[in-house]
Amino acid sequence: MKRLILRRGREKSLKQHHPWIFSGAIERLEGSPAPGETVAVADVHGEFLALAAYSPASQIRARVWSFDDEPIDTGFLRRRLAQAWSARGSLLPPGTSAFRWVHGESDGLPGLVIDVYDQTLVIQVLSAGAEYWRDAIVEAATVISGRSGVFERSDADVRALEGLSARVGGLSGHPESFPLIEERGLRFRVDIKAGQKTGFYLDQRDNRQRIGELARDLDVLNGFCYTGGFSLSALRGGARSVLSIDSSRPALDAAQENMRLNALDEGKAEWMEADVFAALRRLRDQGRTFGLIVLDPPKFAPTAHHAEKAARAYKDINLFGLKLLKPGGLLATFSCSGGVGRELFQKIVAGAALDAGIDAQIVGRFSAAADHPVALNFPEGDYLKGVLVRRMD
Numbered sequence: 011m012k013r014l015i016l017r018r019g020r021e022k023s024l025k026q027h028h029p030w031i032f033s034g035a036i037e038r039l040e041g042s043p044a045p046g047e048t049v050a051v052a053d054v055h056g057e058f059l060a061l062a063a064y065s066p067a068s069q070i071r072a073r074v075w076s077f078d079d080e081p082i083d084t085g086f087l088r089r090r091l092a093q094a095w096s097a098r099g100s101l102l103p104p105g106t107s108a109f110r111w112v113h114g115e116s117d118g119l120p121g122l123v124i125d126v127y128d129q130t131l132v133i134q135v136l137s138a139g140a141e142y143w144r145d146a147i148v149e150a151a152t153v154i155s156g157r158s159g160v161f162e163r164s165d166a167d168v169r170a171l172e173g174l175s176a177r178v179g180g181l182s183g184h185p186e187s188f189p190l191i192e193e194r195g196l197r198f199r200v201d202i203k204a205g206q207k208t209g210f211y212l213d214q215r216d217n218r219q220r221i222g223e224l225a226r227d228l229d230v231l232n233g234f235c236y237t238g239g240f241s242l243s244a245l246r247g248g249a250r251s252v253l254s255i256d257s258s259r260p261a262l263d264a265a266q267e268n269m270r271l272n273a274l275d276e277g278k279a280e281w282m283e284a285d286v287f288a289a290l291r292r293l294r295d296q297g298r299t300f301g302l303i304v305l306d307p308p309k310f311a312p313t314a315h316h317a318e319k320a321a322r323a324y325k326d327i328n329l330f331g332l333k334l335l336k337p338g339g340l341l342a343t344f345s346c347s348g349g350v351g352r353e354l355f356q357k358i359v360a361g362a363a364l365d366a367g368i369d370a371q372i373v374g375r376f377s378a379a380a381d382h383p384v385a386l387n388f389p390e391g392d393y394l395k396g397v398l399v400r401r402m403d
């Protein structure tokens with residue numbers, strides 16, 4: 011078998027079962043594997059460490075399939091998919107027909123994402139290894155899930171880092187373009203072809219529930235509302251009013267359609283197409299205040315290289331968010347940037363409060379829902395973080 015030999019001492023992270031092998035750790039390659047082909051990884055003495063998918067274009071030169079010496083074939087992929095499938099059963103709340111079935115590295119399937127939207131599967135292939143096995147994965151996925159419609163949304167930026175071009179389209183059966191899903195009984199129409207990510211932010215499911223519980227009788231502001239997830243939850247939870255802001259017209263149209271699907275009180279909802287950075291300043295100038303504010307912006311820092319610029323953006327929205335809170339009001343603020351860790355994010359929010367001249371305390375913390383697990387050996391998987399902050403004065 012073709013082999014990757016690591017430099018002396020560079021086997022340490024693999025021995026801790028971290029699944030990535032960076033180009034700088036490699037002493038030499040024996041043989042010439044195709045992109046995505048399986049290679050054996052060995053230390054400088056030739057001792058076996060892992061089986062991994064080779065990715066010649068990427069800084070992450072190989073991603074581990076297995077730390078055991080077992081065949082990497084369709085049977086292996088089927089087992090990993092089936093494990094992830096059976097784990098989801100007990101993790102989902104009632105009234106929920108959409109979930110993340112496969113969460114990449116944390117499910118032992120590096121570079122692979124599969125989301126289930128009722129009867130439709132949406133797959134994201136983000137690494138050379140997942141690309142190499144794509145047909146086998148799709149075939150196994152339809153069998154295990156009992157769903158025939160599969161749509162591919164391999165258009166995430168990270169594909170370029172693997173030397174892969176974007177690809178979007180149907181892969182199997184007749185995937186529904188706008189599947190109707192339920193999340194704890196709330197209904198949403200998901201645009202799997204043109205929506206963001208694979209169409210819906212499944213990772214925020216539990217946090218939307220929490221916001222619903224907190225919203226009763228409050229004036230709520232939902233910044234970066236997308237298709238209305240937090241807004242609908244707040245309306246159902248008995249909010250007095252909900253102002254939702256997004257810069258995307260299609261997202262706002264979908265959000266309003268979702269509101270109508272759920273027969274919520276439309277009179278309590280206000281929808282604003284705007285840049286949140288500018289809108290928060292305008293709301294301050296108008297003297298508006300809120301009892302509960304949600305800020306769930308897009309990924310400002312995909313990697314640690316972007317952390318500084320991202321920190322300024324996070325600080326800006328949180329500073330103005332805090333200023334718009336009534337005394338005793340709550341700010342639920344999120345970051346899904348891999349490049350900004352929990353500790354740094356908390357520091358940024360603390361800095362924003364200081365600059366705003368506001369005393370505040372953390373009264374809750376947020377993570378991604380359980381169908382987005384974080385493998386203990388893969389802390390990079392812990393990308394979504396948030397704090398619930400209470401304004402004291």
Ligand code: SAH
Nearest residue numbers: 211234235236239256257258285286306308
């Ligand atoms: N909270 C949402 C997901 C938010 S995704 C949910 O639960 O579904 C981030 C959203 O921010 C996207 O809808 C995107 O259109 C929007 N967005 C990005 N930059 C923006 C900006 N500067 N102002 C307003 N909206 C923005």
